[in-house]
Amino acid sequence: MPSIPDVTLNNGVTMPQLGFGVFQVPDDETAQAVGTALEAGYRSIDTAAAYGNERGVGQALAASGIPRDQLFVTTKLWNDDQGHDRALAAFDASLERLGLDRLDLYLIHWPAPEQDRYVDTWRALERLYADGRIRAIGVSNFHVTHLQRLMDETGIVPAVNQVELHPGLPQVELRAFHREHGIATEAWSPLAKGGLLRDASLGRVAERHHVTPAQAVLRWHLQLGNIVIPKSVTPERIRQNLDVLDFTLDEDDMATIAALESDLRTGPHPDTFG
C-alpha cells in the first residue's frame, strides 16, 4: 500500500493527511481500536479531553512500540477549560492521561463565543508552543469571524482548523479562507457519521473504482487537500479507510460527490455551541 501523504503545516511541521478519530469510543475499548489502527498503518490519532479516552489512546501508543517521532497525536481543550490558566492546567492533565511529554497538535475544541475566552485561551496555547511542549497549535470549529479575531488580536495564525466537513457540508468558503491564510483544513466526521454512504450516485462512483462509498468519500477529501480522521471500531473498516491511496477520482466523480451538498450538519453549530 502506498504511504500516507503528509501535509506541511504553516510552521513547517508535517502531519499525516489521513489519521484515526476516536470520538464516542469508550475508554476501555480505545486501546484496542487504536492498536488495530496503528497495526494497519495509521500514525496520526485524534482524541480530545472531552472524549474521556485519552488514557486508552496513551495505552495503545505505549504498547505499539512505534517510535514517538513517527506518531502524530492531537488532543483538544474542552470548553469548560477555556481561559489562560485553566488551559495550561488542562493541557498538563491531557498529557498525563496520554502518557506523553510533548504533544504534536493541540486544538481549542470550540470557539464557544458566548464565553468570549478563546483569545485568552489561544495565548496559553502560544505559550505552550513557545515552551516547546506542543509542535503545532490550532483550533476546531472556528468560523471566519473567530479566525479573523484571533489573527487580528494575537498575530498568530492557527496551523489547523478542524471543522465538520463532508460532501453534505463541504465548507467551500471556509476552505478558501484557510487557503488564503495558510491554515490547514482538517475534516471531522469526514464520512458524515455514515449518513451519506447509501446515496445511489455515490454508489456508482464507488463501483466504477471498485471501492466502497466510504473509500470514495475519503478519496474526495484527500484530492481536495483536506486532512481526514475517520473513526471506526470495526477492524475491517479501520483497514478499509486507509486503503484509499491507489485510485484517483476524475473531475466527473469529484463533481458527483460535490453534488451531495445539502447543508447537512451532524454536530452542533459553532456560533451557538459551548
Ligand SMILES: NC(=O)C1=CN([C@@H]2O[C@H](COP(=O)(O)OP(=O)(O)OC[C@H]3O[C@@H](n4cnc5c(N)ncnc54)[C@H](OP(=O)(O)O)[C@@H]3O)[C@@H](O)[C@H]2O)C=CC1
Ligand atoms: N472537533 C470536533 O468538534 C469533532 C471532531 N471529531 C473527530 O472526527 C472523527 C471522525 O468523526 P466521527 O464523528 O467519528 O464520524 P465519521 O464520519 O468518521 O463516521 C464514523 C461512523 O462511520 C462508520 N464507518 C466508519 N468507516 C466506515 C466504512 N468504511 N463504511 C461504513 N461505515 C463506516 C463508523 O462505524 P463503526 O465505528 O461502527 O465501524 C461510525 O459509525 C472523530 O472520531 C473525532 O476524532 C468528530 C466530531 C466533532
Ligand SMILES: O=C(O)C(=O)[C@@H](O)[C@H](O)C(=O)CO
Ligand atoms: O466530537 C466532538 O469532538 C465534539 O465536539 C462534538 O461531538 C460535540 O461535543 C457534541 O456533539 C456535543 O453534542
